[in-house]
Amino acid sequence: MRIGVTGASGFLGQRLVPALGAQGHNVARIGRGAEADIRWDPSAGMIDVARCAGIDAFVHLAGANVGERWTPAHRREIRDSRVYGTALIAHTIAALTPRPRVLVCASAVGIYGDAGDTVLDESSPSGSDFLAEVGREWESAADPARQAGVRTVHLRFGVVLSRWGGALARMLPVFRMGGGGRLGSGRQWMSWISMEDAVGAVQFALERETLVGAVNAVAPSPVTNAEFTETLARVVHRPALFPVPAFALNLMFGEMAQGTLLASQRVIPRKLLAAGYAFRHATLEPALRAAVNE
Numbered sequence: 016m017r018i019g020v021t022g023a024s025g026f027l028g029q030r031l032v033p034a035l036g037a038q039g040h041n042v043a044r045i046g047r048g049a050e051a052d053i054r055w056d057p058s059a060g061m062i063d064v065a066r067c068a069g070i071d072a073f074v075h076l077a078g079a080n081v082g083e084r085w086t087p088a089h090r091r092e093i094r095d096s097r098v099y100g101t102a103l104i105a106h107t108i109a110a111l112t113p114r115p116r117v118l119v120c121a122s123a124v125g126i127y128g129d130a131g132d133t134v135l136d137e138s139s140p141s142g143s144d145f146l147a148e149v150g151r152e153w154e155s156a157a158d159p160a161r162q163a164g165v166r167t168v169h170l171r172f173g174v175v176l177s178r179w180g181g182a183l184a185r186m187l188p189v190f191r192m193g194g195g196g197r198l199g200s201g202r203q204w205m206s207w208i209s210m211e212d213a214v215g216a217v218q219f220a221l222e223r224e225t226l227v228g229a230v231n232a233v234a235p236s237p238v239t240n241a242e243f244t245e246t247l248a249r250v251v252h253r254p255a256l257f258p259v260p261a262f263a264l265n266l267m268f269g270e271m272a273q274g275t276l277l278a279s280q281r282v283i284p285r286k287l288l289a290a291g292y293a294f295r296h297a298t299l300e301p302a303l304r305a306a307v308n309e
């Protein structure tokens with residue numbers, strides 16, 4: 016297939032693009048920078064439509080980073096980059112002849128809000144906090160592609176584990192110095208997925224015709240933050256004796272702390288498992304060992 020990938024320059028995209036190439040696909044990187052094969056500017060509603068002709072499938076990963084302090088301007092960017100970007104891709108797809116076969120969009124488990132110990136699958140209701148609202152708007156923005164009859168999948172990713180980026184890259188230096196510790200009470204659930212499975216889930220969603228709509232892209236064994244902390248400390252052979260109280264996280268990171276680090280999402284990948292996806296990393300310790308040593 017010829018596959019258009021937005022956010023190809025990012026944490027996930029940099030691993031996905033070579034993996035798709037290795038499967039024999041022809042990848043067109045859609046991005047805002049000069050290195051992109053197809054230029055776009057979601058904030059201006061601009062995309063090089065002529066170069067989108069002949070694309071069979073789109074993978075849409077682009078969006079402003081959520082792990083930075085949520086100033087009012089950054090909150091707007093988190094939302095607008097996702098909603099405008101998705102709408103632009105979906106309208107572009109709807110206008111293409113022949114129609115692409117599939118649109119795989121990134122989404123996030125943040126759509127479930129702060130849900131305590133409740134086990135969440137794709138039929139669970141979304142939450143009411145900022146990221147849940149963004150998640151709903153982000154997924155709805157793909158409606159034009161859906162209405163044009165294009166199979167549309169929203170991969171609701173948990174924390175993607177790789178030492179090369181995302182949350183783990185920020186935690187690792189602290190844990191390696193023996194300065195790790197649980198966040199807040201440590202009772203909040205973390206839904207995670209290895210980088211290999213994050214890439215695998217995108218590849219699976221592209222191919223598996225029966226997969227449609229919201230699909231949780233998380234390993235089948237979410238853990239509490241306390242268990243995550245203990246496991247990571249064991250993997251790097253250091254103690255984790257420095258819990259960070261919630262008020263300190265709120266002071267350091269503002270609202271972002273409550274919305275991400277302290278929010279609880281105990282998510283299971285019901286649809287991926289039912290469709291026959293085989294996880295490379297189904298439990299945390301081997302996943303962390305692989306991520307830390309890759």
Ligand SMILES: NC(=O)c1ccc[n+]([C@@H]2O[C@H](COP(=O)([O-])OP(=O)(O)OC[C@H]3O[C@@H](n4cnc5c(N)ncnc54)[C@H](OP(=O)(O)O)[C@@H]3O)[C@@H](O)[C@H]2O)c1
Binds near residue numbers: 080092
């Ligand atoms: N990483 C995780 O643990 C995780 C967890 C849950 C959900 N997700 C979601 O999965 C997607 C990919 O994650 P990632 O970690 O690979 O993301 P990332 O590295 O932070 O960013 C992906 C790409 O988005 C584009 N981008 C950044 N800011 C933008 C803006 N303001 N407007 C338009 N495009 C912008 C950039 O591409 P160009 O500069 O080339 O345009 C960037 O390389 C994201 O939507 C993210 O929310 C990730």
